[in-house]
Amino acid sequence: MDRRHFLRIAGGGAIAAATSTTLAGCSSALPPEAIAAWQGPGNEPDVRRWILAHAILAPHSHNLQSWLVDLSVPDEITLFIDRSRLLPETDPFSRQMMMSQGTFLELLDLTAKQKGLHAEIALFPQGVFAPTTVDARPTARIRLVPDASVKPDALWTHIFLRRTNREAYEARDPAADALQAITASTAGWAVRTGFVGSSQPDLLQQHRRIAMEAWRIELVTPRTVMESIKVLRVGPTEIARHRDGISLNDPMVRALAAVGLFDRSKAPTPDDTSTTTQIKDFNANMAATPAFFWMVTEGNDRATQINAGRAYVRAQLAATATGLSMQPLSQALQEYREQAGPYGEIHQLLGAPAPRFTVQMWTRLGYAPVIQPAPRRGLEAHILKA
Numbered sequence: 001m002d003r004r005h006f007l008r009i010a011g012g013g014a015i016a017a018a019t020s021t022t023l024a025g026c027s028s029a030l031p032p033e034a035i036a037a038w039q040g041p042g043n044e045p046d047v048r049r050w051i052l053a054h055a056i057l058a059p060h061s062h063n064l065q066s067w068l069v070d071l072s073v074p075d076e077i078t079l080f081i082d083r084s085r086l087l088p089e090t091d092p093f094s095r096q097m098m099m100s101q102g103t104f105l106e107l108l109d110l111t112a113k114q115k116g117l118h119a120e121i122a123l124f125p126q127g128v129f130a131p132t133t134v135d136a137r138p139t140a141r142i143r144l145v146p147d148a149s150v151k152p153d154a155l156w157t158h159i160f161l162r163r164t165n166r167e168a169y170e171a172r173d174p175a176a177d178a179l180q181a182i183t184a185s186t187a188g189w190a191v192r193t194g195f196v197g198s199s200q201p202d203l204l205q206q207h208r209r210i211a212m213e214a215w216r217i218e219l220v221t222p223r224t225v226m227e228s229i230k231v232l233r234v235g236p237t238e239i240a241r242h243r244d245g246i247s248l249n250d251p252m253v254r255a256l257a258a259v260g261l262f263d264r265s266k267a268p269t270p271d272d273t274s275t276t277t278q279i280k281d282f283n284a285n286m287a288a289t290p291a292f293f294w295m296v297t298e299g300n301d302r303a304t305q306i307n308a309g310r311a312y313v314r315a316q317l318a319a320t321a322t323g324l325s326m327q328p329l330s331q332a333l334q335e336y337r338e339q340a341g342p343y344g345e346i347h348q349l350l351g352a353p354a355p356r357f358t359v360q361m362w363t364r365l366g367y368a369p370v371i372q373p374a375p376r377r378g379l380e381a382h383i384l385k386a
C-alpha cells in the first residue's frame with residue numbers, strides 16, 4: 001500500500017508518518033477493556049451507579065473525563081472536578097472543563113428520567129468558582145427524587161451511539177429537518193444556535209478559513225501542542241492502561257513508536273513533517289466540511305458554561321438521532337494569547353462580540369463514516385472512596 005498514513009489526534013489533527021508498507025496482523029480496533037463502558041451497566045441494581053455508568057459516556061475535552069463523584073449521602077450524588085485533569089494551556093480559565101461537567105450532568109439527568117427520577121441539580125452548592133480558576137468545592141449536588149410526572153427523553157436512546165467524529169464528512173448538506181431537530185433539542189437553554197451550509201458559500205468559506213488558521217496556531221505553539229501530545233495514548237497497551245486521552249492505534253504509528261521514531265518528549269517544529277502534514281490533513285477535512293454549527297451565550301459565568309455543555313450534548317445527541325456527526329473545533333474559542341486573532345474573528349462572524357457574548361461551541365457538522373467509541377476509564381475510577 002503506497003500511501004501516507006495520517007493519524008488523527010486531539011482537535012482533529014493528525015500525526016503523519018511517511019510510509020509505504022502496511023503491517024500485517026495489526027488492527028486499529030481499540031482493546032476491549034478500553035471501550036467496555038460502552039456496553040452499559042446491564043441490570044446494575046444500584047440506581048445511582050446505573051445512572052452514572054451512562055453519564056461517563058459524555059463528551060469531554062481531550063477525553064480527560066475529569067468527573068469525581070461522592071456517593072456517601074443516600075439518594076445524592078455530589079460532583080467534583082478532578083483538578084489533576086485540566087488543560088491549563090489550551091483551556092486556561094477551565095471554560096471547556098465546565099462545559100464538560102455540563103455534558104456529564106445532562107446525561108445524568110436524561111438517565112435519571114429513564115428510572116422515573118427527577119434529578120434536582122444544584123450547581124455550586126458551596127459557592128461558585130472564580131471566573132478564571134477552579135477549586136475543591138463541588139460543581140453540583142444532585143438529589144434523585146421519585147416523580148411520577150417525569151417522562152423519558154427520546155435523546156437518551158442515542159447516548160451509546162454518540163461519537164465525536166473526526167473523519168472526512170460527505171459533501172452534502174445536513175437535512176433541513178435534522179437542523180430543526182438539533183435546534184429544538186437546545187430549547188429551554190439560554191443559548192443561541194446557528195448553522196451555515198452550502199447555501200451561503202462565502203460564509204462557509206470564512207468558517208473554514210478561521211478553523212484552519214486556529215488549528216495551525218495551536219500546532220505551532222509548543223506549549224499548546226504539547227498539551228495534546230501529553231495525552232496521546234499510542235497502541236493497545238497504553239490505551240488499555242489509561243483509557244482516556246487521545247488514542248492512536250494505527251499500526252504504522254505503533255511501529256514508529258516502538259522503534260523510537262515517534263518522539264513525544266518535545267513539540268515538533270513548525271516545519272517538521274508531522275506538523276505540516278497534520279495541517280494539510282486538517283485543511284483537507286475543513287475544505288470538505290459541508291456545514292458548521294455553533295452555540296453562543298450572553299454572559300460567560302460558570303453556570304452558563306455548565307449549561308452550555310448540557311445544551312451541547314443534547315445537540316450532539318439530536319444530531320446522532322438524525323444520522324449526523326459533529327466534531328467540536330475548540331481552537332478558535334480558546335482564551336490563550338496566540339489565539340486572539342481567530343477568537344476575535346469567530347466572535348465577529350457569528351455576531352457575538354466579546355465580552356458580552358461567548359461562542360461556547362463551534363463544530364463541523366455532516367454525514368460521516370461510522371467509527372469506534374472513545375475509551376472510558378469505567379465507573380469505579382470516578383467514585384471517591386471514603
Ligand SMILES: Cc1cc2nc3c(=O)[nH]c(=O)nc-3n(C[C@H](O)[C@H](O)[C@H](O)COP(=O)(O)O)c2cc1C
Pocket residue numbers: 010011012057058059060061062063096097099100103162163164165166245327328329330331373374
Ligand atoms: C468542551 C469540549 C470541547 C471539545 N473540543 C474538541 C476539539 O477541539 N476537537 C475535537 O476533535 N474534539 C473536541 N471535543 C470532543 C472530545 O475530544 C471528545 O468528547 C472525547 O475525545 C471523547 O470522545 P467521544 O465524544 O467520541 O465520546 C470537545 C469536547 C468538549 C465537551
